[in-house]
Amino acid sequence: MTAPDRRQEPPMLRHPNSRRRPFATRSRFAIRPSFATLVYQAAVAAAALLVAAGAATAQTTTLRISTFKGQPHMASSYMLSKVAPPNVKIDIVEVATSSEAMDALLTGNIDAAYLGLVTAVLAVAQERPVAVIAGVSFKGARIVARKGSGVEAIKDLKGKTVAVSKAGQTDMMFRELLERAGLQVGRDVEYLLLPTNAHLEALASGRIDVAATTEPHGSVMLAMGLGTDIAPDLYDTSTGRVGIVLAVARSTIEKDPAKAQLIADLHAKATAWVKAHPDETAAELARIIRQKDDVVKLAMKNTELSIDIDAAFRKQTATLIDQLMRIKYLDRPVEADKVFDLRFLDKARAAAGAN
Structure with missing residues (x-):
């Protein structure tokens, strides 16, 4: 009698990355989440949506502002970041001349410029699309x-x-x-x-x-x-009460007046901050120009900050235009009022007062 063949069947070939999975079984005792748990999960999901929506609406706005390095009569420019809200970033661009600032403004490389009133007048006379929206300082x-x-x-x-x-x-x-x-x-x-x-x-x-x-x-x-x-x-002198101003491109005023208002508001707040913190301002400027605090304080005493452009300011601007014509720095007349666009100044003044 022949003995039965006891050889085992060859093992089933399996992909090396595969693994055995147990069959799923359905329990008669499946646990369902409670009503309180469902409410909690819904609340968490809603909160996440609100946070995401808030992040979307609070995107960072970057403002590029030109100034002259460490000059006390433009101290407000360096303090803009101290009064800006968290979603506004200030990039300070230091220039050597007002003409350089004007060129950067007109090419769109900056959003606003701290510069001399004379430069603004000359630009407007040449029909360059810029406007002064606030005063900065005189003396200096x-x-x-x-x-x-x-x-x-x-x-x-x-x-x-x-x-x-x-x-x-x-x-x-x-x-x-x-x-x-x-x-x-x-x-x-x-x-x-x-x-x-x-x-x-x-x-x-x-x-x-x-x-x-x-x-x-x-x-x-x-x-x-x-x-x-x-x-x-x-x-x-007849033009001794005018000096440094804040200018923007007219395209900003026309296409994005909210940005122009923001710039004016921050400038007004920064000016108020400098007036309230002269020692801190002097220390910051001293660090920037690598000078002693007492030297900077002496320079600050020879400077008067003001955002206002009133009737007296505009009158001295008209006198300045006449002087520029007389010495042939200006070859064509320009109306003083065309240099300014002061629609943002009242709100800026109010914003600084509320700060």
């Missing part, structure tokens, strides 16, 4: 005579060399002081056109006798003992 300049130059007052400037930044507010005020003293640029006084950041070296080296300069350079010169301020009446 000094006429510093080099120690040993023999100059003690404006009347002593005949035959002397003066450094000045062309077509700036300081230039206009200084020319008026010369006229009062019976002196004339070119005939009696040599004008050396230099950017303000070159005035200190020129005065220290003896290349010039006088610097018609802006802050903080003027106060640095005084602190170093390089010279004396010979024009304490500088701001008593």
Whole structure:
């Protein structure tokens, strides 16, 4: 009798990544979530939707603002980030001249510019689409005579060399002081056109006798003992109460007035912050320009911040335009009111008062 074949069947081939899964069985005792649990889960889901919706509506807005490095009469620009809401980011762009700021504004590289009123007037006269929406400051300049130059007052400037930044507010005020003293640029006084950041070296080296300069350079010169301020009446001139302004492109006003209003509001709040915190502001500016606090405080005392553009401001702007025409910096007339668009100023003033 033949023995039964006890050889085992070969094992079933299985994919190496497969695994045995148990058959699902349905329990007669399946646990259902309670009503309270369902309510809780629904609440969590609703909250998640609200958070997502809030995140979508609170997207970060970035504002690019130009200013001049560490200048006290533009201190508000550096404090914008202190008063901005969490969803607004401020990018400060430092420029060397008002003309550079104007070019950046018109090409869309920045959203707003802190710059000289003269530059804004010249741009509007050339039909460049910009508008001044708020004041920033006036004062902020000094006429510093080099120690040993023999100059003690404006009347002593005949035959002397003066450094000045062309077509700036300081230039206009200084020319008026010369006229009062019976002196004339070119005939009696040599004008050396230099950017303000070159005035200190020129005065220290003896290349010039006088610097018609802006802050903080003027106060640095005084602190170093390089010279004396010979024009304490500088701001008593016919354009002594205008100076630095805040400008935006007209396309921003027309296409995104909410952005223009935001910029004006933040500027007004930052200006109020600087006035309320002079010591903190001085310390911050001192760090930026690597100067001592007392030098910056001296410069800040020679500066007056104001967002207002009133009838007196506009009248001095008209006088400034006449002066620019007379010295041929401006080759065509322009109405002073066309330089400004002040529709945002009242709300900005209210926003600063509520801050």
